[in-house]
Amino acid sequence: MKKLVLAMLVLCASNSYAELYLTPEEEAGQDLYKLNCMACHQLDQQLVGPSLLEIAHIYKKDTQGIVKWSMNPDHKRKNLIKMPPMAHVGEKGLYQIASYIMAATKGKKFNPKKKKSRKDPFEKFPVAKIQRMFMPDAGPAAIAVSLNDNLHLCWDAGTCQFRYAWTGGYIELWPVVRGNGNGFVNLKGEKFTYVKQGKPFGENTEIKFEGYKRKDGLPIFMYTVNDIEFEVSFKANSSKSVDVTFNTNSSKELTYSPSLTQGKWSANRGKIKNGSLLLTARDSRNFTITFSAGDK
Numbered sequence: 001m002k003k004l005v006l007a008m009l010v011l012c013a014s015n016s017y018a019e020l021y022l023t024p025e026e027e028a029g030q031d032l033y034k035l036n037c038m039a040c041h042q043l044d045q046q047l048v049g050p051s052l053l054e055i056a057h058i059y060k061k062d063t064q065g066i067v068k069w070s071m072n073p074d075h076k077r078k079n080l081i082k083m084p085p086m087a088h089v090g091e092k093g094l095y096q097i098a099s100y101i102m103a104a105t106k107g108k109k110f111n112p113k114k115k116k117s118r119k120d121p122f123e124k125f126p127v128a129k130i131q132r133m134f135m136p137d138a139g140p141a142a143i144a145v146s147l148n149d150n151l152h153l154c155w156d157a158g159t160c161q162f163r164y165a166w167t168g169g170y171i172e173l174w175p176v177v178r179g180n181g182n183g184f185v186n187l188k189g190e191k192f193t194y195v196k197q198g199k200p201f202g203e204n205t206e207i208k209f210e211g212y213k214r215k216d217g218l219p220i221f222m223y224t225v226n227d228i229e230f231e232v233s234f235k236a237n238s239s240k241s242v243d244v245t246f247n248t249n250s251s252k253e254l255t256y257s258p259s260l261t262q263g264k265w266s267a268n269r270g271k272i273k274n275g276s277l278l279l280t281a282r283d284s285r286n287f288t289i290t291f292s293a294g295d296k
């Protein structure tokens with residue numbers, strides 16, 4: 001019996017990891033890598049940045065060296081852009097990514113002659129449902145999230161706010177790659193709601209992004225506003241409407257003031273006064289804002 005279970009496990013494993021067996025640490029690294037690095041780094045060819053094979057070739061087993069670089073990159077290759085610092089991932093996350101890079105490149109040789117790709121390398125892969133990328137009309141730490149085949153949104157990990165949603169296709173990464181990291185992704189659809197950059201819980205609040213976890217394939221972003229812990233999740237409400245649900249450990253009243261230039265918003269709790277949502281201490285622990293197409 002034990003042998004059978006083992007055989008089945010091996011079968012399952014070889015199905016889902018056709019080439020790679022990853023430890024839980026490396027697997028966490030793979031997730032973080034997809035979100036934070038893959039837009040610019042590919043396994044075996046230079047994209048916006050050097051290939052993973054080149055990175056592994058330089059750093060050998062020095063995972064700490066990769067962490068150090070990523071916290072505060074140099075400008076080493078003058079023909080490439082300077083890599084943006086990845087300190088927001090945190091040292092632990094970067095260490096997991098470095099472990100993943102080691103695992104993914106194990107036994108593979110770096111070939112310095114292999115030239116930069118001229119075709120869209122993402123053509124063959126579906127773009128990740130959660131993708132940190134240079135998004136148009138958003139801050140530099142924007143994250144694209146695809147809720148379903150037709151509804152997608154942009155969340156900003158800098159100000160920790162919902163920025164916009166669109167219908168139609170998801171995103172095309174090629175413009176970023178072609179522009180050596182200077183371009184933005186293409187939204188393959190049309191925006192129906194747009195929130196201006198700002199701090200919806202007050203301009204003087206201190207915001208800290210704490211990463212995300214996943215439920216049913218969708219992200220739950222975690223962050224703090226002053227000392228209050230927030231978790232925010234998303235749901236398609238209708239074809240042109242998104243529910244943004246906040247769970248917090250707040251014990252105080254909160255005021256939420258999104259500044260929209262397109263679409264409209266409503267809330268399932270609290271009172272709206274002069275464009276702000278006033279939440280009692282009790283309501284501030286769990287509330288949902290719906291952003292939809294249409295006039296205010």
Ligand code: HEC
Pocket residue numbers: 033036037038039040041048049050055058066069070074075076077078080081082083084086089097098181
């Ligand atoms: C916006 C594109 C971009 C993103 C995102 C990005 N990088 Fe880079 N990365 C670059 C570029 C460009 C270089 C080359 C910079 C240079 O040589 O000056 C580079 C170089 C590197 C190097 C080589 C350092 C060396 O000593 O030569 C490492 C390691 C690295 N990146 C790790 C990461 C990790 C880990 C992440 C994700 C957490 C990441 N990068 C995300 C663009 C990016």
